[in-house]
Amino acid sequence: MAGLHKSDFANPVINWIDTRLPVFTMMQKEYGVFPTPRNFNYFWNFGALAMVNLVIMIATGIFLAMNYQPNTELAFASVQHIMRDVNFGWLLRYVHQNGASMFFIVTYVHIARGLYYGSYKSPRELLWIFGVVILLLMMATAFMGYVLPWGQMSYWGATVITNLFSAFPWIGPKIVTLLWGGFSVDQPTLNRFFSLHYLLPFVLVAVIFLHIAALHITGSNNPLGIDVKTPQDTLPFHPYYTIKDSVGICVYLIVFAILVFFAPNYLGDPNNFIEANPLVTPADIVPEWYFLPFYAILRSVPDKLLGVCLMFGSILVLFVLPWLDTSPVRSARFRPIYRLFFPLLIISVVVLGMCGAHKPEGIWVTLSRLGTFYYFFHFLVLLPVLGKLEKPLPLPESISQAVLGGRGGGPLPSGAAAKPMEKA
Amino acid sequence: MADTHGAAVSGHGPGGEVTKRDMIKLVATAGAAIGVGALAWPFIDSMNPSADVLALSSVETDLKPIAEGSGITVVWQGKPIFVRNRTPAEIKEAQAVQLSQLIDRTDGLDKQRVKAGHEQWIVLIGICTHLGCVPLGNKPSDPRGEYGGWFCPCHGSQYDTSGRVRHGPAPLNLPVPPYAFTSDTKIKIG
Numbered sequence: 001m002a003g004l005h006k007s008d009f010a011n012p013v014i015n016w017i018d019t020r021l022p023v024f025t026m027m028q029k030e031y032g033v034f035p036t037p038r039n040f041n042y043f044w045n046f047g048a049l050a051m052v053n054l055v056i057m058i059a060t061g062i063f064l065a066m067n068y069q070p071n072t073e074l075a076f077a078s079v080q081h082i083m084r085d086v087n088f089g090w091l092l093r094y095v096h097q098n099g100a101s102m103f104f105i106v107t108y109v110h111i112a113r114g115l116y117y118g119s120y121k122s123p124r125e126l127l128w129i130f131g132v133v134i135l136l137l138m139m140a141t142a143f144m145g146y147v148l149p150w151g152q153m154s155y156w157g158a159t160v161i162t163n164l165f166s167a168f169p170w171i172g173p174k175i176v177t178l179l180w181g182g183f184s185v186d187q188p189t190l191n192r193f194f195s196l197h198y199l200l201p202f203v204l205v206a207v208i209f210l211h212i213a214a215l216h217i218t219g220s221n222n223p224l225g226i227d228v229k230t231p232q233d234t235l236p237f238h239p240y241y242t243i244k245d246s247v248g249i250c251v252y253l254i255v256f257a258i259l260v261f262f263a264p265n266y267l268g269d270p271n272n273f274i275e276a277n278p279l280v281t282p283a284d285i286v287p288e289w290y291f292l293p294f295y296a297i298l299r300s301v302p303d304k305l306l307g308v309c310l311m312f313g314s315i316l317v318l319f320v321l322p323w324l325d326t327s328p329v330r331s332a333r334f335r336p337i338y339r340l341f342f343p344l345l346i347i348s349v350v351v352l353g354m355c356g357a358h359k360p361e362g363i364w365v366t367l368s369r370l371g372t373f374y375y376f377f378h379f380l381v382l383l384p385v386l387g388k389l390e391k392p393l394p395l396p397e398s399i400s401q402a403v404l405g406g407r408g409g410g411p412l413p414s415g416a417a418a419k420p421m422e423k424a
Numbered sequence: 425m426a427d428t429h430g431a432a433v434s435g436h437g438p439g440g441e442v443t444k445r446d447m448i449k450l451v452a453t454a455g456a457a458i459g460v461g462a463l464a465w466p467f468i469d470s471m472n473p474s475a476d477v478l479a480l481s482s483v484e485t486d487l488k489p490i491a492e493g494s495g496i497t498v499v500w501q502g503k504p505i506f507v508r509n510r511t512p513a514e515i516k517e518a519q520a521v522q523l524s525q526l527i528d529r530t531d532g533l534d535k536q537r538v539k540a541g542h543e544q545w546i547v548l549i550g551i552c553t554h555l556g557c558v559p560l561g562n563k564p565s566d567p568r569g570e571y572g573g574w575f576c577p578c579h580g581s582q583y584d585t586s587g588r589v590r591h592g593p594a595p596l597n598l599p600v601p602p603y604a605f606t607s608d609t610k611i612k613i614g
């Protein structure tokens with residue numbers, strides 16, 4: 001396979017590089033002319049948004065790290081130093097802090113999109129599995145990042161989450177000591193969390209690369225969930241989806257900016273303005289909002305080990321989802337019964353999130369049990385059974401037929417299709 | 425996009441003439457570039473000295489403990505500052521030097537390098553103007569070079585008792601930091 005690439009680029013410098021390392025040809029193929037289903041809706045923006053978000057996190061994180069001190073004596077003060085003394089330090093930190101929330105909003109919508117339109121089904125199982133790995137890495141990164149400012153919530157969040165591992169019999173306490181590098185959350189813990197918090201985003205970059213590479217083998221799913229059959233079903237990625245993504249990015253940046261400039265601490269916890277005190281636990285300890293549903297699952301059962309297993313299980317179940325769902329039809333649009341149950345899944349997760357934010361008393365205990373029950377019922381019982389029982393609606397013949405049917409097959413934008421469509 | 429792949433969607437007219445689409449693209453790209461450029465500034469500026477670093481910008485020094493013929497080093501903005509109590513012989517020698525004898529003639533006269541009435545005291549930023557080492561010579565027992573001032577151990581530059589470079593490779597005299605006498609025995613640097 002050795003040999004120079006024959007480059008089509010007219011610009012001599014680009015051509016020279018491309019001949020030796022065809023990165024320009026690759027970009028052109030994967031992001032320029034890449035054939036993309038023509039019927040995307042705005043839910044297909046969220047992957048691109050997540051990528052933008054990761055870049056923002058890495059950029060702000062690297063600059064925060066220039067002034068941050070991973071030392072229990074200095075960490076809290078160094079974050080205050082960032083907020084007060086460093087030029088634009090307040091901006092870097094608020095963007096990083098709220099960026100974590102934006103990242104989870106975007107990623108959760110991205111995942112829900114996949115669930116609704118069946119993007120996890122064959123042939124995209126591996127792509128989906130990489131996605132779940134990305135979710136786990138994001139959670140680990142965000143958790144360790146939250147420990148760094150060394151406030152009360154940082155400290156007690158770290159204590160509680162690391163202690164989860166103590167639930168496992170015999171090896172549990174040994175794991176916890178190993179995680180801490182001591183007998184409580186302390187200097188070694190903070191130092192290694194900083195190291196890993198710096199590392200994991202770059203591991204994320206690598207896994208996201210694989211996620212995208214797999215995507216570009218299978219091609220994108222689409223709101224109809226049917227395969228691309230002819231070139232008329234697709235549009236070149238550029239300019240159609242570069243523009244559509246740009247619109248989404250503008251809206252995303254507006255929401256992000258509103259959070260950062262008008263409500264930077266809205267999603268934060270006031271207890272984290274108090275420096276960590278290993279001798280006093282704050283009265284209300286709650287994780288960041290994006291962990292609340294999992295936290296509620298943890299607390300929904302009175303048994304320590306079972307709670308921990310259910311919490312981890314709630315994510316692990318996503319790994320096997322492609323094989324739990326037995327329906328061959330991807331998009332919920334053509335699954336009349338699944339379509340009714342899907343909102344229940346969303347509601348159960350939202351209710352679990354609300355339960356996570358309240359003390360486990362009275363109604364909240366009942367609700368968190370109901371939510372946990374439905375969450376697992378949905379994946380472990382409903383999806384396997386429904387695929388067998390449900391009668392899907394008839395699928396459209398092709399994407400172009402479904403898309404153009406309604407509008408009577410008028411002339412298309414130039415470049416969208418080679419020949420005029422027949423009327424549906 | 426001038427390549428063949430992109431031609432179908434490039435928006436150029438059939439003859440390759442400039443179209444409305446070209447204008448839109450140009451404006452959109454320029455808008456994005458300006459936005460990213462504006463965003464880069466907070467990142468770059470965050471690397472400049474922070475407010476607490478700027479706040480450390482002056483130090484007071486007591487001159488009483490400095491014996492005639494020796495000097496001390498104080499830290500100002502993280503830099504070594506030499507404060508030396510010159511002997512009458514050193515002062516005379518420093519004043520006698522002509523500009524024509526110097527490598528760097530800016531502020532080359534001794535009277536430009538001390539405060540009038542305080543000729544005994546020379547205050548210098550103690551960083552060799554070659555590549556940044558700290559020259560030796562504050563203690564009388566240090567090597568002071570042929571001109572009796574300071575000697576840089578890194579590449580052998582020599583400075584006289586007024587802090588002027590007399591022997592290379594350093595190109596410039598040791599600079600005098602901004603300072604003022606707050607009393608006869610106290611100076612404030614910065």
Ligand code: HEM
Binds near residue numbers: 061096143147
């Ligand atoms: C996946 C991407 C990332 C996520 C989700 C993330 C998340 C977080 C979170 C939630 C915090 C706590 C914010 C607070 O309450 O103040 C934090 C802090 C921090 N992060 Fe990240 N981060 C990411 C990437 C990075 C990268 C690449 C670096 C580079 C070294 C970094 C450096 C820091 C530093 C120094 C802090 C402590 C300063 C502070 O608390 O604001 N982060 N991160």
Ligand code: FES
Binds near residue numbers: 556557577
């Ligand atoms: S650094 Fe002083 S002579 Fe080179």
